[in-house]
Amino acid sequence: MIVASCDIVRDALPDALAGRLGPEDTRTVLAHVAGCADCQAEAELIRALRLQPVRAPQGLEQRMRAALAAHRGWSFGGQRAALLAAVLGGLLLGGYLLRQQAADAPRPTASAPAPEPTTATAPLVPAAPERSVALPAPSAEVPVTGRSLMQALPGTTEASLYSSSATLDDLSEEQLRTLLKELES
Amino acid sequence: MSTTAQLQRTDGEAPDDRRLVEEARAGDVGARDRLVGRYVDDVYAVAYRVLGERDLAQDAAQDAMVNALGALGRFRGDASFRTWILRIALNSARSMLRRRFRRREVAIVAAEDVAAAAEDPSNRAVVLSEAERVRAALQRLPEKQRLSVSLRIEQGLGYAEIAQLIDSTEGAVRVNYHLGVKRLREMLQ
Numbered sequence: 001m002i003v004a005s006c007d008i009v010r011d012a013l014p015d016a017l018a019g020r021l022g023p024e025d026t027r028t029v030l031a032h033v034a035g036c037a038d039c040q041a042e043a044e045l046i047r048a049l050r051l052q053p054v055r056a057p058q059g060l061e062q063r064m065r066a067a068l069a070a071h072r073g074w075s076f077g078g079q080r081a082a083l084l085a086a087v088l089g090g091l092l093l094g095g096y097l098l099r100q101q102a103a104d105a106p107r108p109t110a111s112a113p114a115p116e117p118t119t120a121t122a123p124l125v126p127a128a129p130e131r132s133v134a135l136p137a138p139s140a141e142v143p144v145t146g147r148s149l150m151q152a153l154p155g156t157t158e159a160s161l162y163s164s165s166a167t168l169d170d171l172s173e174e175q176l177r178t179l180l181k182e183l184e185s
Numbered sequence: 186m187s188t189t190a191q192l193q194r195t196d197g198e199a200p201d202d203r204r205l206v207e208e209a210r211a212g213d214v215g216a217r218d219r220l221v222g223r224y225v226d227d228v229y230a231v232a233y234r235v236l237g238e239r240d241l242a243q244d245a246a247q248d249a250m251v252n253a254l255g256a257l258g259r260f261r262g263d264a265s266f267r268t269w270i271l272r273i274a275l276n277s278a279r280s281m282l283r284r285r286f287r288r289r290e291v292a293i294v295a296a297e298d299v300a301a302a303a304e305d306p307s308n309r310a311v312v313l314s315e316a317e318r319v320r321a322a323l324q325r326l327p328e329k330q331r332l333s334v335s336l337r338i339e340q341g342l343g344y345a346e347i348a349q350l351i352d353s354t355e356g357a358v359r360v361n362y363h364l365g366v367k368r369l370r371e372m373l374q
Contacts, residue, residue: 045373049339051316052316060225061225065218168329169357
């Protein structure tokens with residue numbers, strides 16, 4: 001039997017516990033879990049999440065079908081009619097505008113535009129964690145660690161590293177692998 | 186000494202999804218309704234994981250299903266049908282979230298209703314099961330970690346599919362997933 005490391009096993013655990021791996025791979029994963037307390041704890045967490053899956057409330061399926069039935073005339077035959085109407089409408093409007101331009105009618109004196117209402121728009125909730133920040137250009141020669149990520153991002157603390165994950169998309173594959181290794185060590 | 190194991194997961198797409206889609210496109214109401222029945226739970230679950238509130242999630246899920254199955258011509262088959270419809274669910278939920286913030290109607294509650302009831306000292310009869318504690322903790326994760334964990338464990342999607350769904354990279358999804366799991370374990374200790 002192949003011996004698998006923790007990082008491989010933890011990647012595969014959701015699939016192993018859901019029966020999406022082949023029998024031999026499943027045995028490999030479960031054999032590792034049996035002998036590793038850390039991976040065992042992770043397996044328990046996954047089992048707990050899968051134990052009570054989120055289910056649609058009663059009646060939602062019927063409401064969806066009813067909404068689709070009401071929508072059906074538009075979605076099948078009516079969609080083409082709507083598209084045709086939109087194209088014709090666009091052509092008519094375009095023609096009208098061209099005629100207006102060609103006539104070059106004198107413009108009436110415009111009255112002062114009404115001022116736009118201004119309202120306070122302070123957000124009710126603080127900005128979502130996933131705001132973009134300027135990152136140093138990813139470089140394969142500069143390994144990214146949790147500590148270096150914190151140094152590169154002003155105001156990043158360990159807690160916010162957990163909570164602010166929008167920066168990960170900007171990292172290279174090499175940097176992500178380094179970060180993952182640090183996380184697992 | 187450990188060696189790398191080649192662990193192959195099976196494709197999650199239902200074998201007759203494509204056939205049902207073609208039949209529904211052709212006007213077969215039965216095929217369309219079977220797709221509703223097949224994906225109502227998944228669509229609702231994704232909406233719920235974004236919104237954290239049942240009524241909003243139902244509205245978003247219904248909108249998503251009508252958008253998806255009411256305009257099947259948009260499904261080109263680049264991704265699996267499941268990934269496609271879950272993406273519509275995600276967009277629908279996020280759109281609802283943005284509208285609610287703009288209208289200042291609601292501050293999104295991160296914890297689940299049952300967890301909130303259990304924290305009420307006057308409601309001592311409510312005891313959370315371990316599964317409910319885990320689900321409540323999941324709702325408290327930041328969105329990308331929450332979605333990566335939920336889509337991986339609850340929906341059974343692979344990292345590449347999740348990346349396609351949430352406009353991320355496979356590597357970032359993988360890190361978000363492991364960060365999310367680590368955070369969950371810390372919260373539940």
